[in-house]
Amino acid sequence: MAIEHPRILLVxxxxxxxxxxxxxxxxxxxxxIIYIIKNDAFTIxxxxxxxxxxxxxxxxxxPGSPENDRDVGLIKDLWNLGEHSVxxxxxxxxxxxxxxxxxxxxLKRLDVVKHGQISRVQHTGTFLFQGVGTVRAVRYHSxxxxxxxxxxxxxLAWVDDGAENGHVVMAVRHTSxxxxxxxxxxESVCTRGGGVEVIQNFWQLAQDWARKVQPRTTPWNSSLQEMFGDPWPSFLRARPRMPISQFxxxxxxxLDLPHITVAAVCELFGVCNEERPFVCLDSxxxxxxxxxxxxxxxxxxxxTHFVGDNSVSLTRGRHTSQEILGDRDIWTWLSDFMASRRVHEGHPDIPFWGGLIGLLSYEMGAHSLCTVKGKRCHPDVNFVFVERSVVIDSATGRVxxxxxxxxxxxxAETTKAVSGLNSQPMRPGLPTGKxxxxxxxxxxYLCRINAAKEYISAGDSYELCLTARTTVSLPKSTSWRRYQALRSKNPAPYSAYLRLHPTTLLSSSPERFLSTxxxxxxxxxxxxxxxxxxxAPGVTRAVAEEALAGSVKEVAENLMIVDLIxxxxxxxxxxxxxxxxxxxVEEYETVWQLVSVIEGRPSVQDGLLGWEMLRSSLPPGSxxxxxxxxxxxxxxxxxxxxxxxYSGVFGYWCVGMGSDWSVTIRSCFKLxxxxxxxxxxxxGAGGAITALSDAEAEWEEMVVKLNSVVGAFT
Ligand SMILES: C=C(O[C@@H]1C=C(C(=O)O)C=C[C@H]1O)C(=O)O
Ligand SMILES: NC(=O)CC[C@H](N)C(=O)O
Structure with a gap:
C-alpha cells in the first residue's frame, strides 16, 4: 500500500x-509534509x-494582537472560511x-503577563486532551x-493563575x-505532556472529520509547487553545487610547549607595530x-563590506580595489571565496588550519530582518585571510x-623562534592618561526599560535585549597594551585582539554564539x-545558583532564547x-552567568552549511x-x-569549513x-528586559557588564 503523505500548511x-x-x-x-507561508504572503x-x-x-x-490586521494578515479570514472550503x-x-x-x-491583556513560564494546565480529558495526563506547559502570552x-x-483546558490573572483559557474547540x-x-522545549500528545490527538480528530465529511481534495501540481515552494526543511535541496577548490x-x-603564552607569540609576530593589521583569538x-x-x-x-553597498573592498598592503557584487550578495561572495580555498586535510586535533578571521556587525544581521538606517563608520564585514598561523592548545600544551x-x-623559522620564546609574564604598565x-x-535608560515593558505587556515582544552605548576618550595609547589590561581584568573564554583597520576590537566575551x-x-x-x-563577597556558587537557576525570571529569559535558537x-x-x-550556572571573572547549550546535526553534510547557519541566525538571539x-x-x-x-559576532571560518563565532559583548572598539x-x-552593554524586570536592577546589571570593560581604562 502506498504511504500516505498528509500535506500540512503552517502559517x-x-x-x-x-x-x-x-x-x-x-x-x-x-x-x-510541511509547507510554511508567512501570514501576509497571500490574501485569503x-x-x-x-x-x-x-x-x-x-x-x-x-507578536502583536489578533485584532490588528498587520499582525495577523490572512489568519483572521481562515476562521471564517465558507462551508465548502473548511x-x-x-x-x-x-x-x-x-x-x-x-x-x-x-480579548484582554493579562494583569501579569507570562513569557517563558511554566504552568500546570487543567483540562477536560476530551478531544485534544483525550488520554492526556498531567500537562505542564510553557506560556508566551500577554x-x-x-x-x-x-x-x-x-x-478544553485552562490554568488558574490565582491572584495574578485568575482563570485563563488554555485550549478550545469549535463546536461545529x-x-x-x-x-x-x-513546541517549547520545557512543555511536558501537552506537546506530541495533543498534536497527535488533533491529527486523529482531523482524520475523523475528513472521513465523515469527505472534503474535496486536489492533488499536488506544478502551480502549487510554484506558490508554496519546497517543504520544510527546504534549504538542503536548494543548495547549488560547491565550486571545486584548487587550493x-x-x-x-x-611542538610541545606547555609554558608558552599567547602574548609572547603575538609579540613575536609583530603585534606591537600598531600600523599593521593583526588578529588573535585568545581563549x-x-x-x-x-x-x-x-x-x-x-x-x-x-x-571589507558595508551593508547596502553592491561591492566588496579587497586590500593587500597599501593597495585597495573594489569588486562589484552584481547579483550575488556578500554572503554568497564570501561563500564562493572560501569554497575555492577549501582544504581537505590538516591536523585533525585543531579546529583552525587557516582561513578568514574577523568580524560581522550587528546590522549585518539586522538588515535581513528590517531596514537599517544610515551607514556605519566601521565596515559591517571585516575579515583577513590568514595563511600563516599558530594554534595553541591550552589543554595539552601543544603548539x-x-x-x-x-x-x-x-x-621552520617560526618553529625555531617559537621554541626559543621565554614564558615571559605579560608586560605590566598600562598606558597612562586620564x-x-x-x-x-x-x-x-530607565524610561526605555519601562517603554520596553509596555511593548511586552501589549504582546509585541516576549523579551527585549535593551542596550546602551558608552564611550571612553583618552590620549592615544597602544591598543595592544590596552588589550592586555582588559585580558588581565576580565580573562574570558572568547577574548580577542583584532586590529583590522579602520576598526580595532578588544574583546573579553564570555559568550560563544555558534561553532560548526x-x-x-x-x-x-x-x-x-x-x-x-x-x-561579590558572599556570592558563592550556591548563592548564584539560587539567584539564577532558582529564579523564575532568569530561567524564563534563558528559556525564551533557547526556544528561539x-x-x-x-x-x-x-x-x-x-x-x-x-x-x-557558569563562573566567569566578574560575573556568574546562566548558560544553555543547543546542538544540531545537519542531515546532509555540506561544507558551506555552517556559513548558511550563521547567515540565517544573525543577529544573535540573546x-x-x-x-x-x-x-x-x-x-x-x-x-x-x-x-x-557591538552585539555582532567575531571569529573564524576555517579552510577546512569549520567555524567558531563569539558574541561581541564585554568588548570595546575604536575607529x-x-x-x-x-x-x-x-x-555597549545591556540586558534582557522581560515583564518581570525591575528597572533599577536592570540598570545595575548593565553597569556590572559595562564595568568589566571600563575597568581596562581606569
Ligand atoms: C547585553 C549583554 O549581554 C547579553 C545579555 C545577558 C543577560 O541578559 O543576562 C547575558 C549575556 C548576553 O547575551 C552585554 O554584555 O552587553
Ligand atoms: N506567542 C504568541 O503567539 C503571543 C500572542 C500575543 N502576541 C500575546 O502576546 O498574547
Whole structure:
C-alpha cells in the first residue's frame, strides 16, 4: 500500500518559534509534509483555491494582537472560511486568540503577563486532551481571551493563575467546525505532556472529520509547487553545487610547549607595530581551549563590506580595489571565496588550519530582518585571510605552526623562534592618561526599560535585549597594551585582539554564539547566555545558583532564547536539534552567568552549511530577544544609536569549513585615526528586559557588564 503523505500548511506570523512547531508536527503526524507561508504572503482570496491540496492548516504563534490586521494578515479570514472550503485547523497562541476573537470572544491583556513560564494546565480529558495526563506547559502570552457564554467556542483546558490573572483559557474547540487551538506553546522545549500528545490527538480528530465529511481534495501540481515552494526543511535541496577548490593543503609542525603564552607569540609576530593589521583569538579562560594567532603578511588579503553597498573592498598592503557584487550578495561572495580555498586535510586535533578571521556587525544581521538606517563608520564585514598561523592548545600544551603556502620556509623559522620564546609574564604598565567616560543617561535608560515593558505587556515582544552605548576618550595609547589590561581584568573564554583597520576590537566575551565543526559529521553548537549575577563577597556558587537557576525570571529569559535558537537551528539543520545543557550556572571573572547549550546535526553534510547557519541566525538571539524580527524593530526605536560592532559576532571560518563565532559583548572598539592624538573607544552593554524586570536592577546589571570593560581604562 502506498504511504500516505498528509500535506500540512503552517502559517507563520513572523514568530521565532515557528520551526519548533514544524518539528513537533513532523514528530506527531506520520509522514507529513510541511509547507510554511508567512501570514501576509497571500490574501485569503489568493489562497482559497489552493487549500484543498492540504489536509490541515496550523496557525502559529506571533507578536502583536489578533485584532490588528498587520499582525495577523490572512489568519483572521481562515476562521471564517465558507462551508465548502473548511478544513481542519489548529491554532497556537496568537492562533487560538484569533480563532476565539473571530467567534465573538473578548480579548484582554493579562494583569501579569507570562513569557517563558511554566504552568500546570487543567483540562477536560476530551478531544485534544483525550488520554492526556498531567500537562505542564510553557506560556508566551500577554493577551488572553474571555469566551462568550453559549457561543460556538468551547473551553478544553485552562490554568488558574490565582491572584495574578485568575482563570485563563488554555485550549478550545469549535463546536461545529474542525477547529482546535491551544494558548500555551506545545513546541517549547520545557512543555511536558501537552506537546506530541495533543498534536497527535488533533491529527486523529482531523482524520475523523475528513472521513465523515469527505472534503474535496486536489492533488499536488506544478502551480502549487510554484506558490508554496519546497517543504520544510527546504534549504538542503536548494543548495547549488560547491565550486571545486584548487587550493593546496596545509603544512603543520607540532611542538610541545606547555609554558608558552599567547602574548609572547603575538609579540613575536609583530603585534606591537600598531600600523599593521593583526588578529588573535585568545581563549583566555575556561571553557575556551584553543588560541589562534595569525602571522599576517604585507600581501594578506583584507576583505571589507558595508551593508547596502553592491561591492566588496579587497586590500593587500597599501593597495585597495573594489569588486562589484552584481547579483550575488556578500554572503554568497564570501561563500564562493572560501569554497575555492577549501582544504581537505590538516591536523585533525585543531579546529583552525587557516582561513578568514574577523568580524560581522550587528546590522549585518539586522538588515535581513528590517531596514537599517544610515551607514556605519566601521565596515559591517571585516575579515583577513590568514595563511600563516599558530594554534595553541591550552589543554595539552601543544603548539601548531601551520601555513597554507606550499613549501613555506616560514614554518621552520617560526618553529625555531617559537621554541626559543621565554614564558615571559605579560608586560605590566598600562598606558597612562586620564580617561573621559561618557556613560548612558540613567533616567533615559530607565524610561526605555519601562517603554520596553509596555511593548511586552501589549504582546509585541516576549523579551527585549535593551542596550546602551558608552564611550571612553583618552590620549592615544597602544591598543595592544590596552588589550592586555582588559585580558588581565576580565580573562574570558572568547577574548580577542583584532586590529583590522579602520576598526580595532578588544574583546573579553564570555559568550560563544555558534561553532560548526568540520564536515563530515559536522555539529552546530550554540551557547546562549541569559541571566547575570555580579560576583561579590558572599556570592558563592550556591548563592548564584539560587539567584539564577532558582529564579523564575532568569530561567524564563534563558528559556525564551533557547526556544528561539532551536528555531534558528531548525532553519538549516532540519529536524535534529537537541538542548544539551539547560540553564547551568557558569563562573566567569566578574560575573556568574546562566548558560544553555543547543546542538544540531545537519542531515546532509555540506561544507558551506555552517556559513548558511550563521547567515540565517544573525543577529544573535540573546542580543535581540524574541520574537526576533519584531524585537529588532522595537529596539531600533528604543536605542539611540546603531549598535555597529557591538552585539555582532567575531571569529573564524576555517579552510577546512569549520567555524567558531563569539558574541561581541564585554568588548570595546575604536575607529583608527592616525591624525588625532586622542582616541575614543566605544562599548555597549545591556540586558534582557522581560515583564518581570525591575528597572533599577536592570540598570545595575548593565553597569556590572559595562564595568568589566571600563575597568581596562581606569
Ligand atoms: C547585553 C549583554 O549581554 C547579553 C545579555 C545577558 C543577560 O541578559 O543576562 C547575558 C549575556 C548576553 O547575551 C552585554 O554584555 O552587553
Ligand atoms: N506567542 C504568541 O503567539 C503571543 C500572542 C500575543 N502576541 C500575546 O502576546 O498574547
Amino acid at each position: 507563520d506570523s513572523y514568530d521565532s518559534f515557528t520551526l519548533n512547531l514544524a518539528s513537533l508536527l513532523k514528530q506527531s503526524i506520520p509522514n507529513c 482570496a489568493q489562497l482559497l483555491p489552493f487549500l484543498p491540496a492540504f489536509s490541515a492548516v496550523i496557525v502559529g504563534p506571533g 478544513l481542519p485547523m489548529f491554532g497556537v497562541c496568537l492562533g487560538l486568540q484569533s480563532l476565539c476573537v473571530a467567534h465573538g470572544a473578548e 493577551l488572553h481571551v474571555v469566551l462568550r457564554q453559549g457561543g460556538c467556542i468551547e473551553q 467546525k474542525p477547529f482546535w487551538a491551544v494558548q500555551y506553546h506545545p 593546496p593543503g596545509v603544512t603543520t609542525a607540532v 583566555a579562560a575556561q571553557p575556551g581551549r584553543f588560541s589562534i594567532v595569525g602571522s599576517l603578511m604585507p600581501e594578506s588579503l583584507q576583505i 601548531f605552526v601551520q601555513s597554507l603556502i606550499p613549501n613555506d620556509h616560514w614554518i 580617561a573621559n567616560i561618557t556613560l548612558p543617561n540613567k533616567d533615559r 565543526s568540520r564536515p563530515p559529521d559536522s555539529v552546530f553548537h550554540l551557547r546562549p547566555i541569559k541571566g547575570t549575577v555580579r560576583k 532551536r528555531h534558528d537551528l531548525h532553519t538549516i539543520v532540519g529536524e535534529d536539534v537537541e538542548v544539551k545543557q539547560f540553564c547551568v 542580543m535581540t530577544g524574541a520574537p526576533k524580527k519584531r524585537s529588532v524593530e522595537i529596539l531600533q526605536t528604543l536605542e539611540d544609536d546603531e549598535r555597529g560592532i 583608527d585615526d592616525d591624525s588625532s592624538d586622542s582616541e575614543t573607544w566605544e562599548m
